[in-house]
Amino acid sequence: MVRRIFKLFFGAVFLLGGFFCLSAQETAVSSLFHYTLENGLELFVMENDSAPLAYIEIAVKAGAVTQTPENAGLFHLYEHMMFKGNEKYPNQKEAYSALNKMGVSDWNGTTSIDRVNYFFTVPAALLKDGLEYWSYAVRTPLLDKQELENEKAVVLSEIEGGLSEPGRIFGAGVFKEMFPSCPWKTDTSGSPQIIKNAAVEDLKKIQEEYYVPANTALFVGGAVEHNEVYSLVNEIYGSWQNGKNAIIREKIETSPKNLFKTTKKLVFPDPRSSKNIGRLVFYLRGPDAQTEPEDTYAADVWSYLLANPAGSFVSEAVGNGDFNIPDADYIGGGYSTMRATGLISFSAAFMNDEKLSVTERAELILDYWKNQAVKDAFKNGTGYDESDIAKVKDRLEDSRIYSMETASGFLKGLSSEWASAGTDYALSYDANIVKVTRKDVTNFVEKYIKDKNGLAVLFVNPGYYEEHKKEFEKSGWQELNSENARWWKESK
Known part of the structure; x- marks a missing residue:
């Protein structure tokens, strides 16, 4: 999923309850x-x-x-x-x-x-x-x-x-x-x-x-x-009525968060992929705005900390020769605030060579994300200190100011926040984001990422996949294709 570029900030406000706010x-x-x-x-x-x-x-x-x-x-x-x-x-x-x-x-x-x-x-x-x-x-x-x-x-x-x-x-x-x-x-x-x-x-x-x-x-x-x-x-x-059949403030039920006993691995033969490059993504369930709004603030800060080229998440991965990740633009991660379907993601693109097979390199990167990258979130000097968090807040504030250059751009973002998290959340976002501390970020990592299994998807060139199909199968990578991707094909 594409992560939001910015969140909207509105500062602390006093909200009037019910359906009867007739003044601004x-x-x-x-x-x-x-x-x-x-x-x-x-x-x-x-x-x-x-x-x-x-x-x-x-x-x-x-x-x-x-x-x-x-x-x-x-x-x-x-x-x-x-x-x-x-x-x-x-x-x-x-x-x-x-x-x-x-x-x-x-x-x-x-x-x-x-x-x-x-x-x-x-x-x-x-x-x-x-x-x-x-x-x-x-x-x-x-x-x-x-x-x-x-x-x-x-x-x-x-x-x-x-x-x-x-x-x-x-x-x-x-x-x-x-x-x-x-x-x-x-x-x-x-x-x-x-x-x-x-x-x-x-x-x-x-x-x-x-x-x-x-x-x-x-x-x-x-x-x-x-x-x-x-x-x-x-x-x-004003004369528009809700009606007797209206479904208002519906609580959305989705799948449980901790689904996987072990990480599930899919390989996706993608015609857009070059034989010289592989791409790996890893998904975990994140907080949902309807049930865990307080965790979404730390998740947003964590997303920006992850993107820091000087932080350990990026620098350690790019500096690892076995990963063969070209530069900081080829690795990242993030979180998207959603009403009931929040996802955490990690991604990396790497060059293929004879030193390691695609599956071996993907396993190394996946292990790094699940272990070393998680441990670094709890260490000083790895990009998660209070000074780093302060810089993130400044960047988010800059994004808010930039978004206000046009009313349409600002309101489109606000509309998305309103739908996913509600009015109270959108209007108090700034007040809550400035409260995020290093402990909040590490608590987020502990709760949603540490020791959690998820879904890994490895993108490869179709020709490469056919040539190495047995290797993928032996390593536990199941093929994702047009026939098994859609839920409704299985429900016929």
Whole structure:
């Protein structure tokens, strides 16, 4: 998984509980304001008048993590249907025409593990029109039967196109192994059979359960004034009701963290790989924001400490001739904050030579990660001292300042944090990250990394794999391929 480049910082704030915050909650970022409507809809406004534009995003806590084996893929399909007509714009042509009239050149919707979101940028003078557009799209989609059949074909073609794509094969295989009891909670594409059988009633069920104000947030930024935005949002969205079938603040159940008695090893013949280079990744389960938010702060600091070229994790590995890692850019690791699917990762690319076989070199690197690199986290002078942590906090603060150059960039990151960890977490992140100590980092390593077994995946060139297949099998590396990577192929 790709680790976040930065986290968002908002400083200590006092949060107002319940669904009844009708006045602005000003955060430590002077240009950022937070409201909660009576129906539970949240509104985040960032004032930035550097350009006469307004960014508008509506996000719903309804990603893959909320899926079941019966509806996996339907949240993505539903996302596609948002542009197919609604109560105001009866078909796709008129919905697109409305976008053109507002001068929207860049609009989109995405489905990820923790969230579905829709966004565009409009001239600031058309703020009300933009807010109304998403209100009609999200609240009153037509979900036409024929349009659904048309869109099912589009989504199925996307799934079909990804069946042979190496990155998707690898990702599907990793999630299947790391979350064996519920791999569909990490699969936004879902099962082709579920998409083929999808009916309008299935999508209406998703709408009634998840597309409700208490699961939704609006992110508005640019040349706007927060009180005006709130007034418009309350006018346009205030009548939106949650409904009797709404699923709010759902606790997500995923696979247990300590799954592996021994490290599981997969070899992935990847056509993108050169015969001269091998790549190894190693995954462990990390803290989840819904149950262990306090551990995520140390995990973030640990990620940055790991990336320090002068720290022992990088310097020792690059300096070890047996590993044959070219330089500091070829080794790393990290952690991604997720609602219920947090992962810790290590990665390294190494050159192949006659000194050691690929499997021998991979085993050495894996042993280093599991042993020496863990021990170094508890030693002084290895890149984990308080002075190193202070530098990390400075870097994170710099990232926050850089992210605020545009309202859209800042709010996109905030939207992700909101979906994965919630409002309280996002708004108090800065206050908590500055409290992280060396002991917190070592406690994180002790709890989630030390003596833990996980999943190792070794990327090799397909031709090399065929030439050395018996060696891989003898060393316990099982092949990962397009036929065994996807959970739904086994559930047929």
